[in-house]
Amino acid sequence: MPLTVYVLGLSVFALGTSEFMLAGLLPSIAADLGVSIPDAGLLISAFAVGMLAGAPLLAMATHRLPRRTTLLVMLAVFAASHALGALAPGYGALFVSRVLAALACAGFWAAAASTTIGIVAANRRGRALAIITGGLTMATVAGVPLGTALGQHAGWRVAFWAVGGAALVAMVAVAVFVRPTDHPGGRGPLTTELRAYRRPALWLALGITALSTAAITVCFSYLSPLFTDSIGGPAAAVPWVLALYGAGALAGITTGGRYADAHPIGTITGGALIVVAALAVLATAPPVPVALATITVLGFGGFAVNPAVNARVFALAESAPSLAGASNTSAFNAGIVVAPWLGGLTINAGFGYLSVTWLGIGLAALTLAATGWAALIQRASVLPEPVAA
Secondary structure: OOHHHHHHHHHHHHHHHHHHHHHHHHHHHHHHHOOOHHHHHHHHHHHHHHHHHHHHHHHHHOOOOOHHHHHHHHHHHHHHHHHHHHOOOOHHHHHHHHHHHHHHHHHHHHHHHHHHHHHOOHHHHHHHHHHHHHHHHHHHHHHHHHHHHHHHHHOHHHHHHHHHHHHHHHHHHHHHHOOOOOOOOOOOOHHHHHHHHHOHHHHHHHHHHHHHHHHHHHHHOOHHHHHHHHOOOOHHHHHHHHHHHHHHHHHHHHHHHHHOOOOHHHHHHHHHHHHHHHHHHHOOOOOHHHHHHHHHHHHHHHHHHHHHHHHHHHHHOOOOHHHHHHHHHHHHHHHHHHHHHHHHHHHHHHHOOOHHHHHHHHHHHHHHHHHHHHHHHHHHHOOOOOOOO
């Protein structure tokens, strides 16, 4: 695998830490800014909204620019936005800084995915993209728990400064190791890439991405209060809870990456079934040791799906290498936008934090239904699965 892929994966570590770190900092942010926890949860949605809108727009705006330049600029903006967030005097300013950070993150993801697809063989795309998203998984294993612990002991603003510093380190790595010749620009006119979106199967694949992401995010967004208030775990254990989730996610994305290129439909189905089972256990408010094991399994199932949905979208959008990564990034974040909002509705309606597990089960069931539909379309059109190396 080219060194560029690993450098991009390490860069995603900083971006992923920022995107999910707030799940462990919601109580402290809410207390500091004088808002409710569901309102603080909307900061996760704010980031996702920026990713949702920014990915396709920035992919089109930078389509002809050198990918290395795009990567460096986006990391610089990302670092600056975290400085603004750390200095934010109130909820509104922090909200704006999260949207700005998300736009930069979206631009980076689109350029990173396009660069990766341009330098690896078609039958290794799932594995390569698993390495890129593995940076996100490592963020949940190490970055998010460390950021949460840092925020709990030194304040959430210090955690923001730390993420901004990590982005600057990523800039140096990209400047040194990503060559200007690694996919220097767009491969063709945008009109050519846009034609790929005439395929209903591609839109269904993007829908599966959104649903599968929402199924795990609706629980993850409120995992901290779910663990402490509903299950009865100690608040001091929350960083370890997030680390266990991340460890499961790392194992899941590694396993899913092995099968994503050859069996994307089967990998998505298996991962979604694991998510349903794990959420069903958490819905019973099990004892703390059982909950910890189940949270690890939840991370495994949810992230095992990730390489497969990526491989599926790129297989269906062969002629749109730049926009495919951007549109799938938007689909991921559509799920992230909807999930905290749905969870906030049920929590504010008085159903408690356990309600998010039932929402996750419903979304995972929809993922399974959509995946079954995709399998039927594939058989009817005799669309071959990508062949593994």
